[in-house]
Amino acid sequence: MVENPFIFGKVVRGEHFCDREHEMEQIKKMVGSRQHIVVISPRRYGKTSLVINALERNRIPYVYVDCSLVEDEKGLIGVVINDYAKKLDNLAILEKFLKRFDISVSVTIHPVNVTISQIGTDSLKNILMEVGKNYVIVFDEFQDIYEKDKRLVNKIRSIVQFLEKSVVMLGSKRHLLNSMFLKPRGIFYNFGYALHLGKIEKAEFSKFIARWFRKNGIELKKEEIDEVLDISECHPFFTQYLCHFLFEKRLSGKKEVEVKEVLNDILEMNSVFYDETYRSLPLGQRKALHLLSYGKKEVYSAELLKRFDITSSQALQKALKSLIKKEIVDKNGNYYILDIFFKHWLYQKVLNQMV
Ligand SMILES: Nc1ncnc2c1ncn2[C@@H]1O[C@H](COP(=O)(O)OP(=O)(O)OP(=O)(O)O)[C@@H](O)[C@H]1O
Ligand SMILES: [Mg+2]
Incomplete structure (x- = not known):
């Protein structure tokens, strides 16, 4: 069965990731000079995919912290340690690492999972400092912590300024991020380089779409690609979404199906x-x-x-x-x-x- 190359709703990598060359170069440079970075865009513009691709393509080791899973300080430590554990891939090193901090843990294996039951006042600081020696720490949806626990945000602020490697913060709730990072009185004001992510350029997206259809024996007309991008406004998520269903229809033999028909199907599907x-x-x-x-x-x-x-x-x-x-x-x-x-x-x- 042919796999649909147009992926939406999860991080896209490799050949499924389109363009962003300039932004990836900026991230590489900033990380190279140990600058912290904040990536801001509306939802589903591709922040997570961008940062992960930029780091992985440049072989920069990183620990990924999904802040939407974090309720409090203990939860944050849990998320940091669990991603760190995945990178270590060696239980002995992990156990040695865990012993160094003032925390009570239980570890299960296959897959490795660390549950934190107790933490000390300096645990977060010591763990971030240690992890931050060798890894860039990515705090995704960082504003979620701000919404839940402002004190914890202050604590993170005071720690990350001393980290050796860069920290990358990502977020989509612009008003919150603006007040944290861009307003002179915000706690993260002047924290690092602010990367405002826009949509994907039309010329690059056109090539990407044409290439994937062609690879599967389908020749899309230029006007059809233009129509797709007119409808989706070059928004990464909605473009992939529309292309996914257009691809599915064309592949199933409906060679003449029009872009508009596919849009109508999508609207019908989501109408409830x-x-x-x-x-x-x-x-x-x-x-x-x-x-x-x-x-x-x-x-x-x-x-x-x-x-x-x-x-x-x-x-x-x-x-x-x-x-x-x-x-x-x-x-x-x-x-x-x-x-x-x-x-x-x-x-x-x-x-x-x-x-
Ligand atoms: N560079 C890209 N090339 C192709 N598709 C992309 C690209 N960036 C994003 N997308 C599309 O957009 C979707 C959302 O990407 P991603 O999850 O990285 O965005 P996000 O800004 O982190 O979203 P959220 O606001 O939900 O966290 C992906 O599943 C993919 O369909
Ligand atoms: Mg994201």
Whole structure:
């Protein structure tokens, strides 16, 4: 069976990873000069894939800390040690390592799993200092710790400034990251190099898509690739998602299936979820979403407000603020709907006058 080369929803590596050459070079350079890095982007732009590929391709040893799994200091130590244990691949060294710190642990093997039952005041510091001697430490979704335990964030801050190797912090909740890393009063202000990750360049994504289809005996027309990237707006996740289903259809013999049909299938597939989200919103926020789905930049123009029956620009502003809080909308210069397929679904509703 042919494997679908378009992967979405997990970290992509090797040939499944497209471009980002410039960003990978920046990460390599920063790590080489022991600079800390913070990578910021909206959700699913490819932060985790970028950092992992940059480190692995350059053979830079790293320990990966998924902060969304961390509830407290003990949990953080657990996540650090468990990833570190995977890298060691040798139980004797691991046991020697664990003995050096003021922690109570139990270790199971196959696969190795370390459970921490007790920690001391300096355990976190000593462990990070030791791991940070040889490994770059990657704190993914770092803002999650900030949301749960600000004291722990302060503690991490005070430790990582003394680490020998770089630390890479990744996050997607921009308002939190901005207040932590970019505002002069933020605890991580001037902490390191801020890499704002954008979408993938159209020319690179086009080549990537064409190559994978061609490799499997399918010739996509240039206009079809353009259409895919128009719909997905070159968003890494949504492009892979759309290509995945286009590939599946074309491979199953439906040579003539159009990109639009595939999009409609996806919208149909997700419609229960979209409908639920939509129905849960008050009228003002629904109207704001319809307005955004229209794709115009000047959202406060009198003409648009009238077109979508919104009473005032203040009312629109209030609705947008709530939608940002709900992580349905974001603002990056302009307001936009985060889920591009949801945006298409909303737009079709407007077209069909179903609002
Ligand atoms: N360079 C890339 N080449 C091809 N596809 C990519 C690339 N980067 C990201 N993707 C696509 O986007 C998806 C999300 O990538 P990834 O998990 O790395 O993003 P993220 O920004 O860390 O997401 P999250 O905000 O959920 O943590 C991947 O599963 C893949 O489909
Ligand atoms: Mg990620």
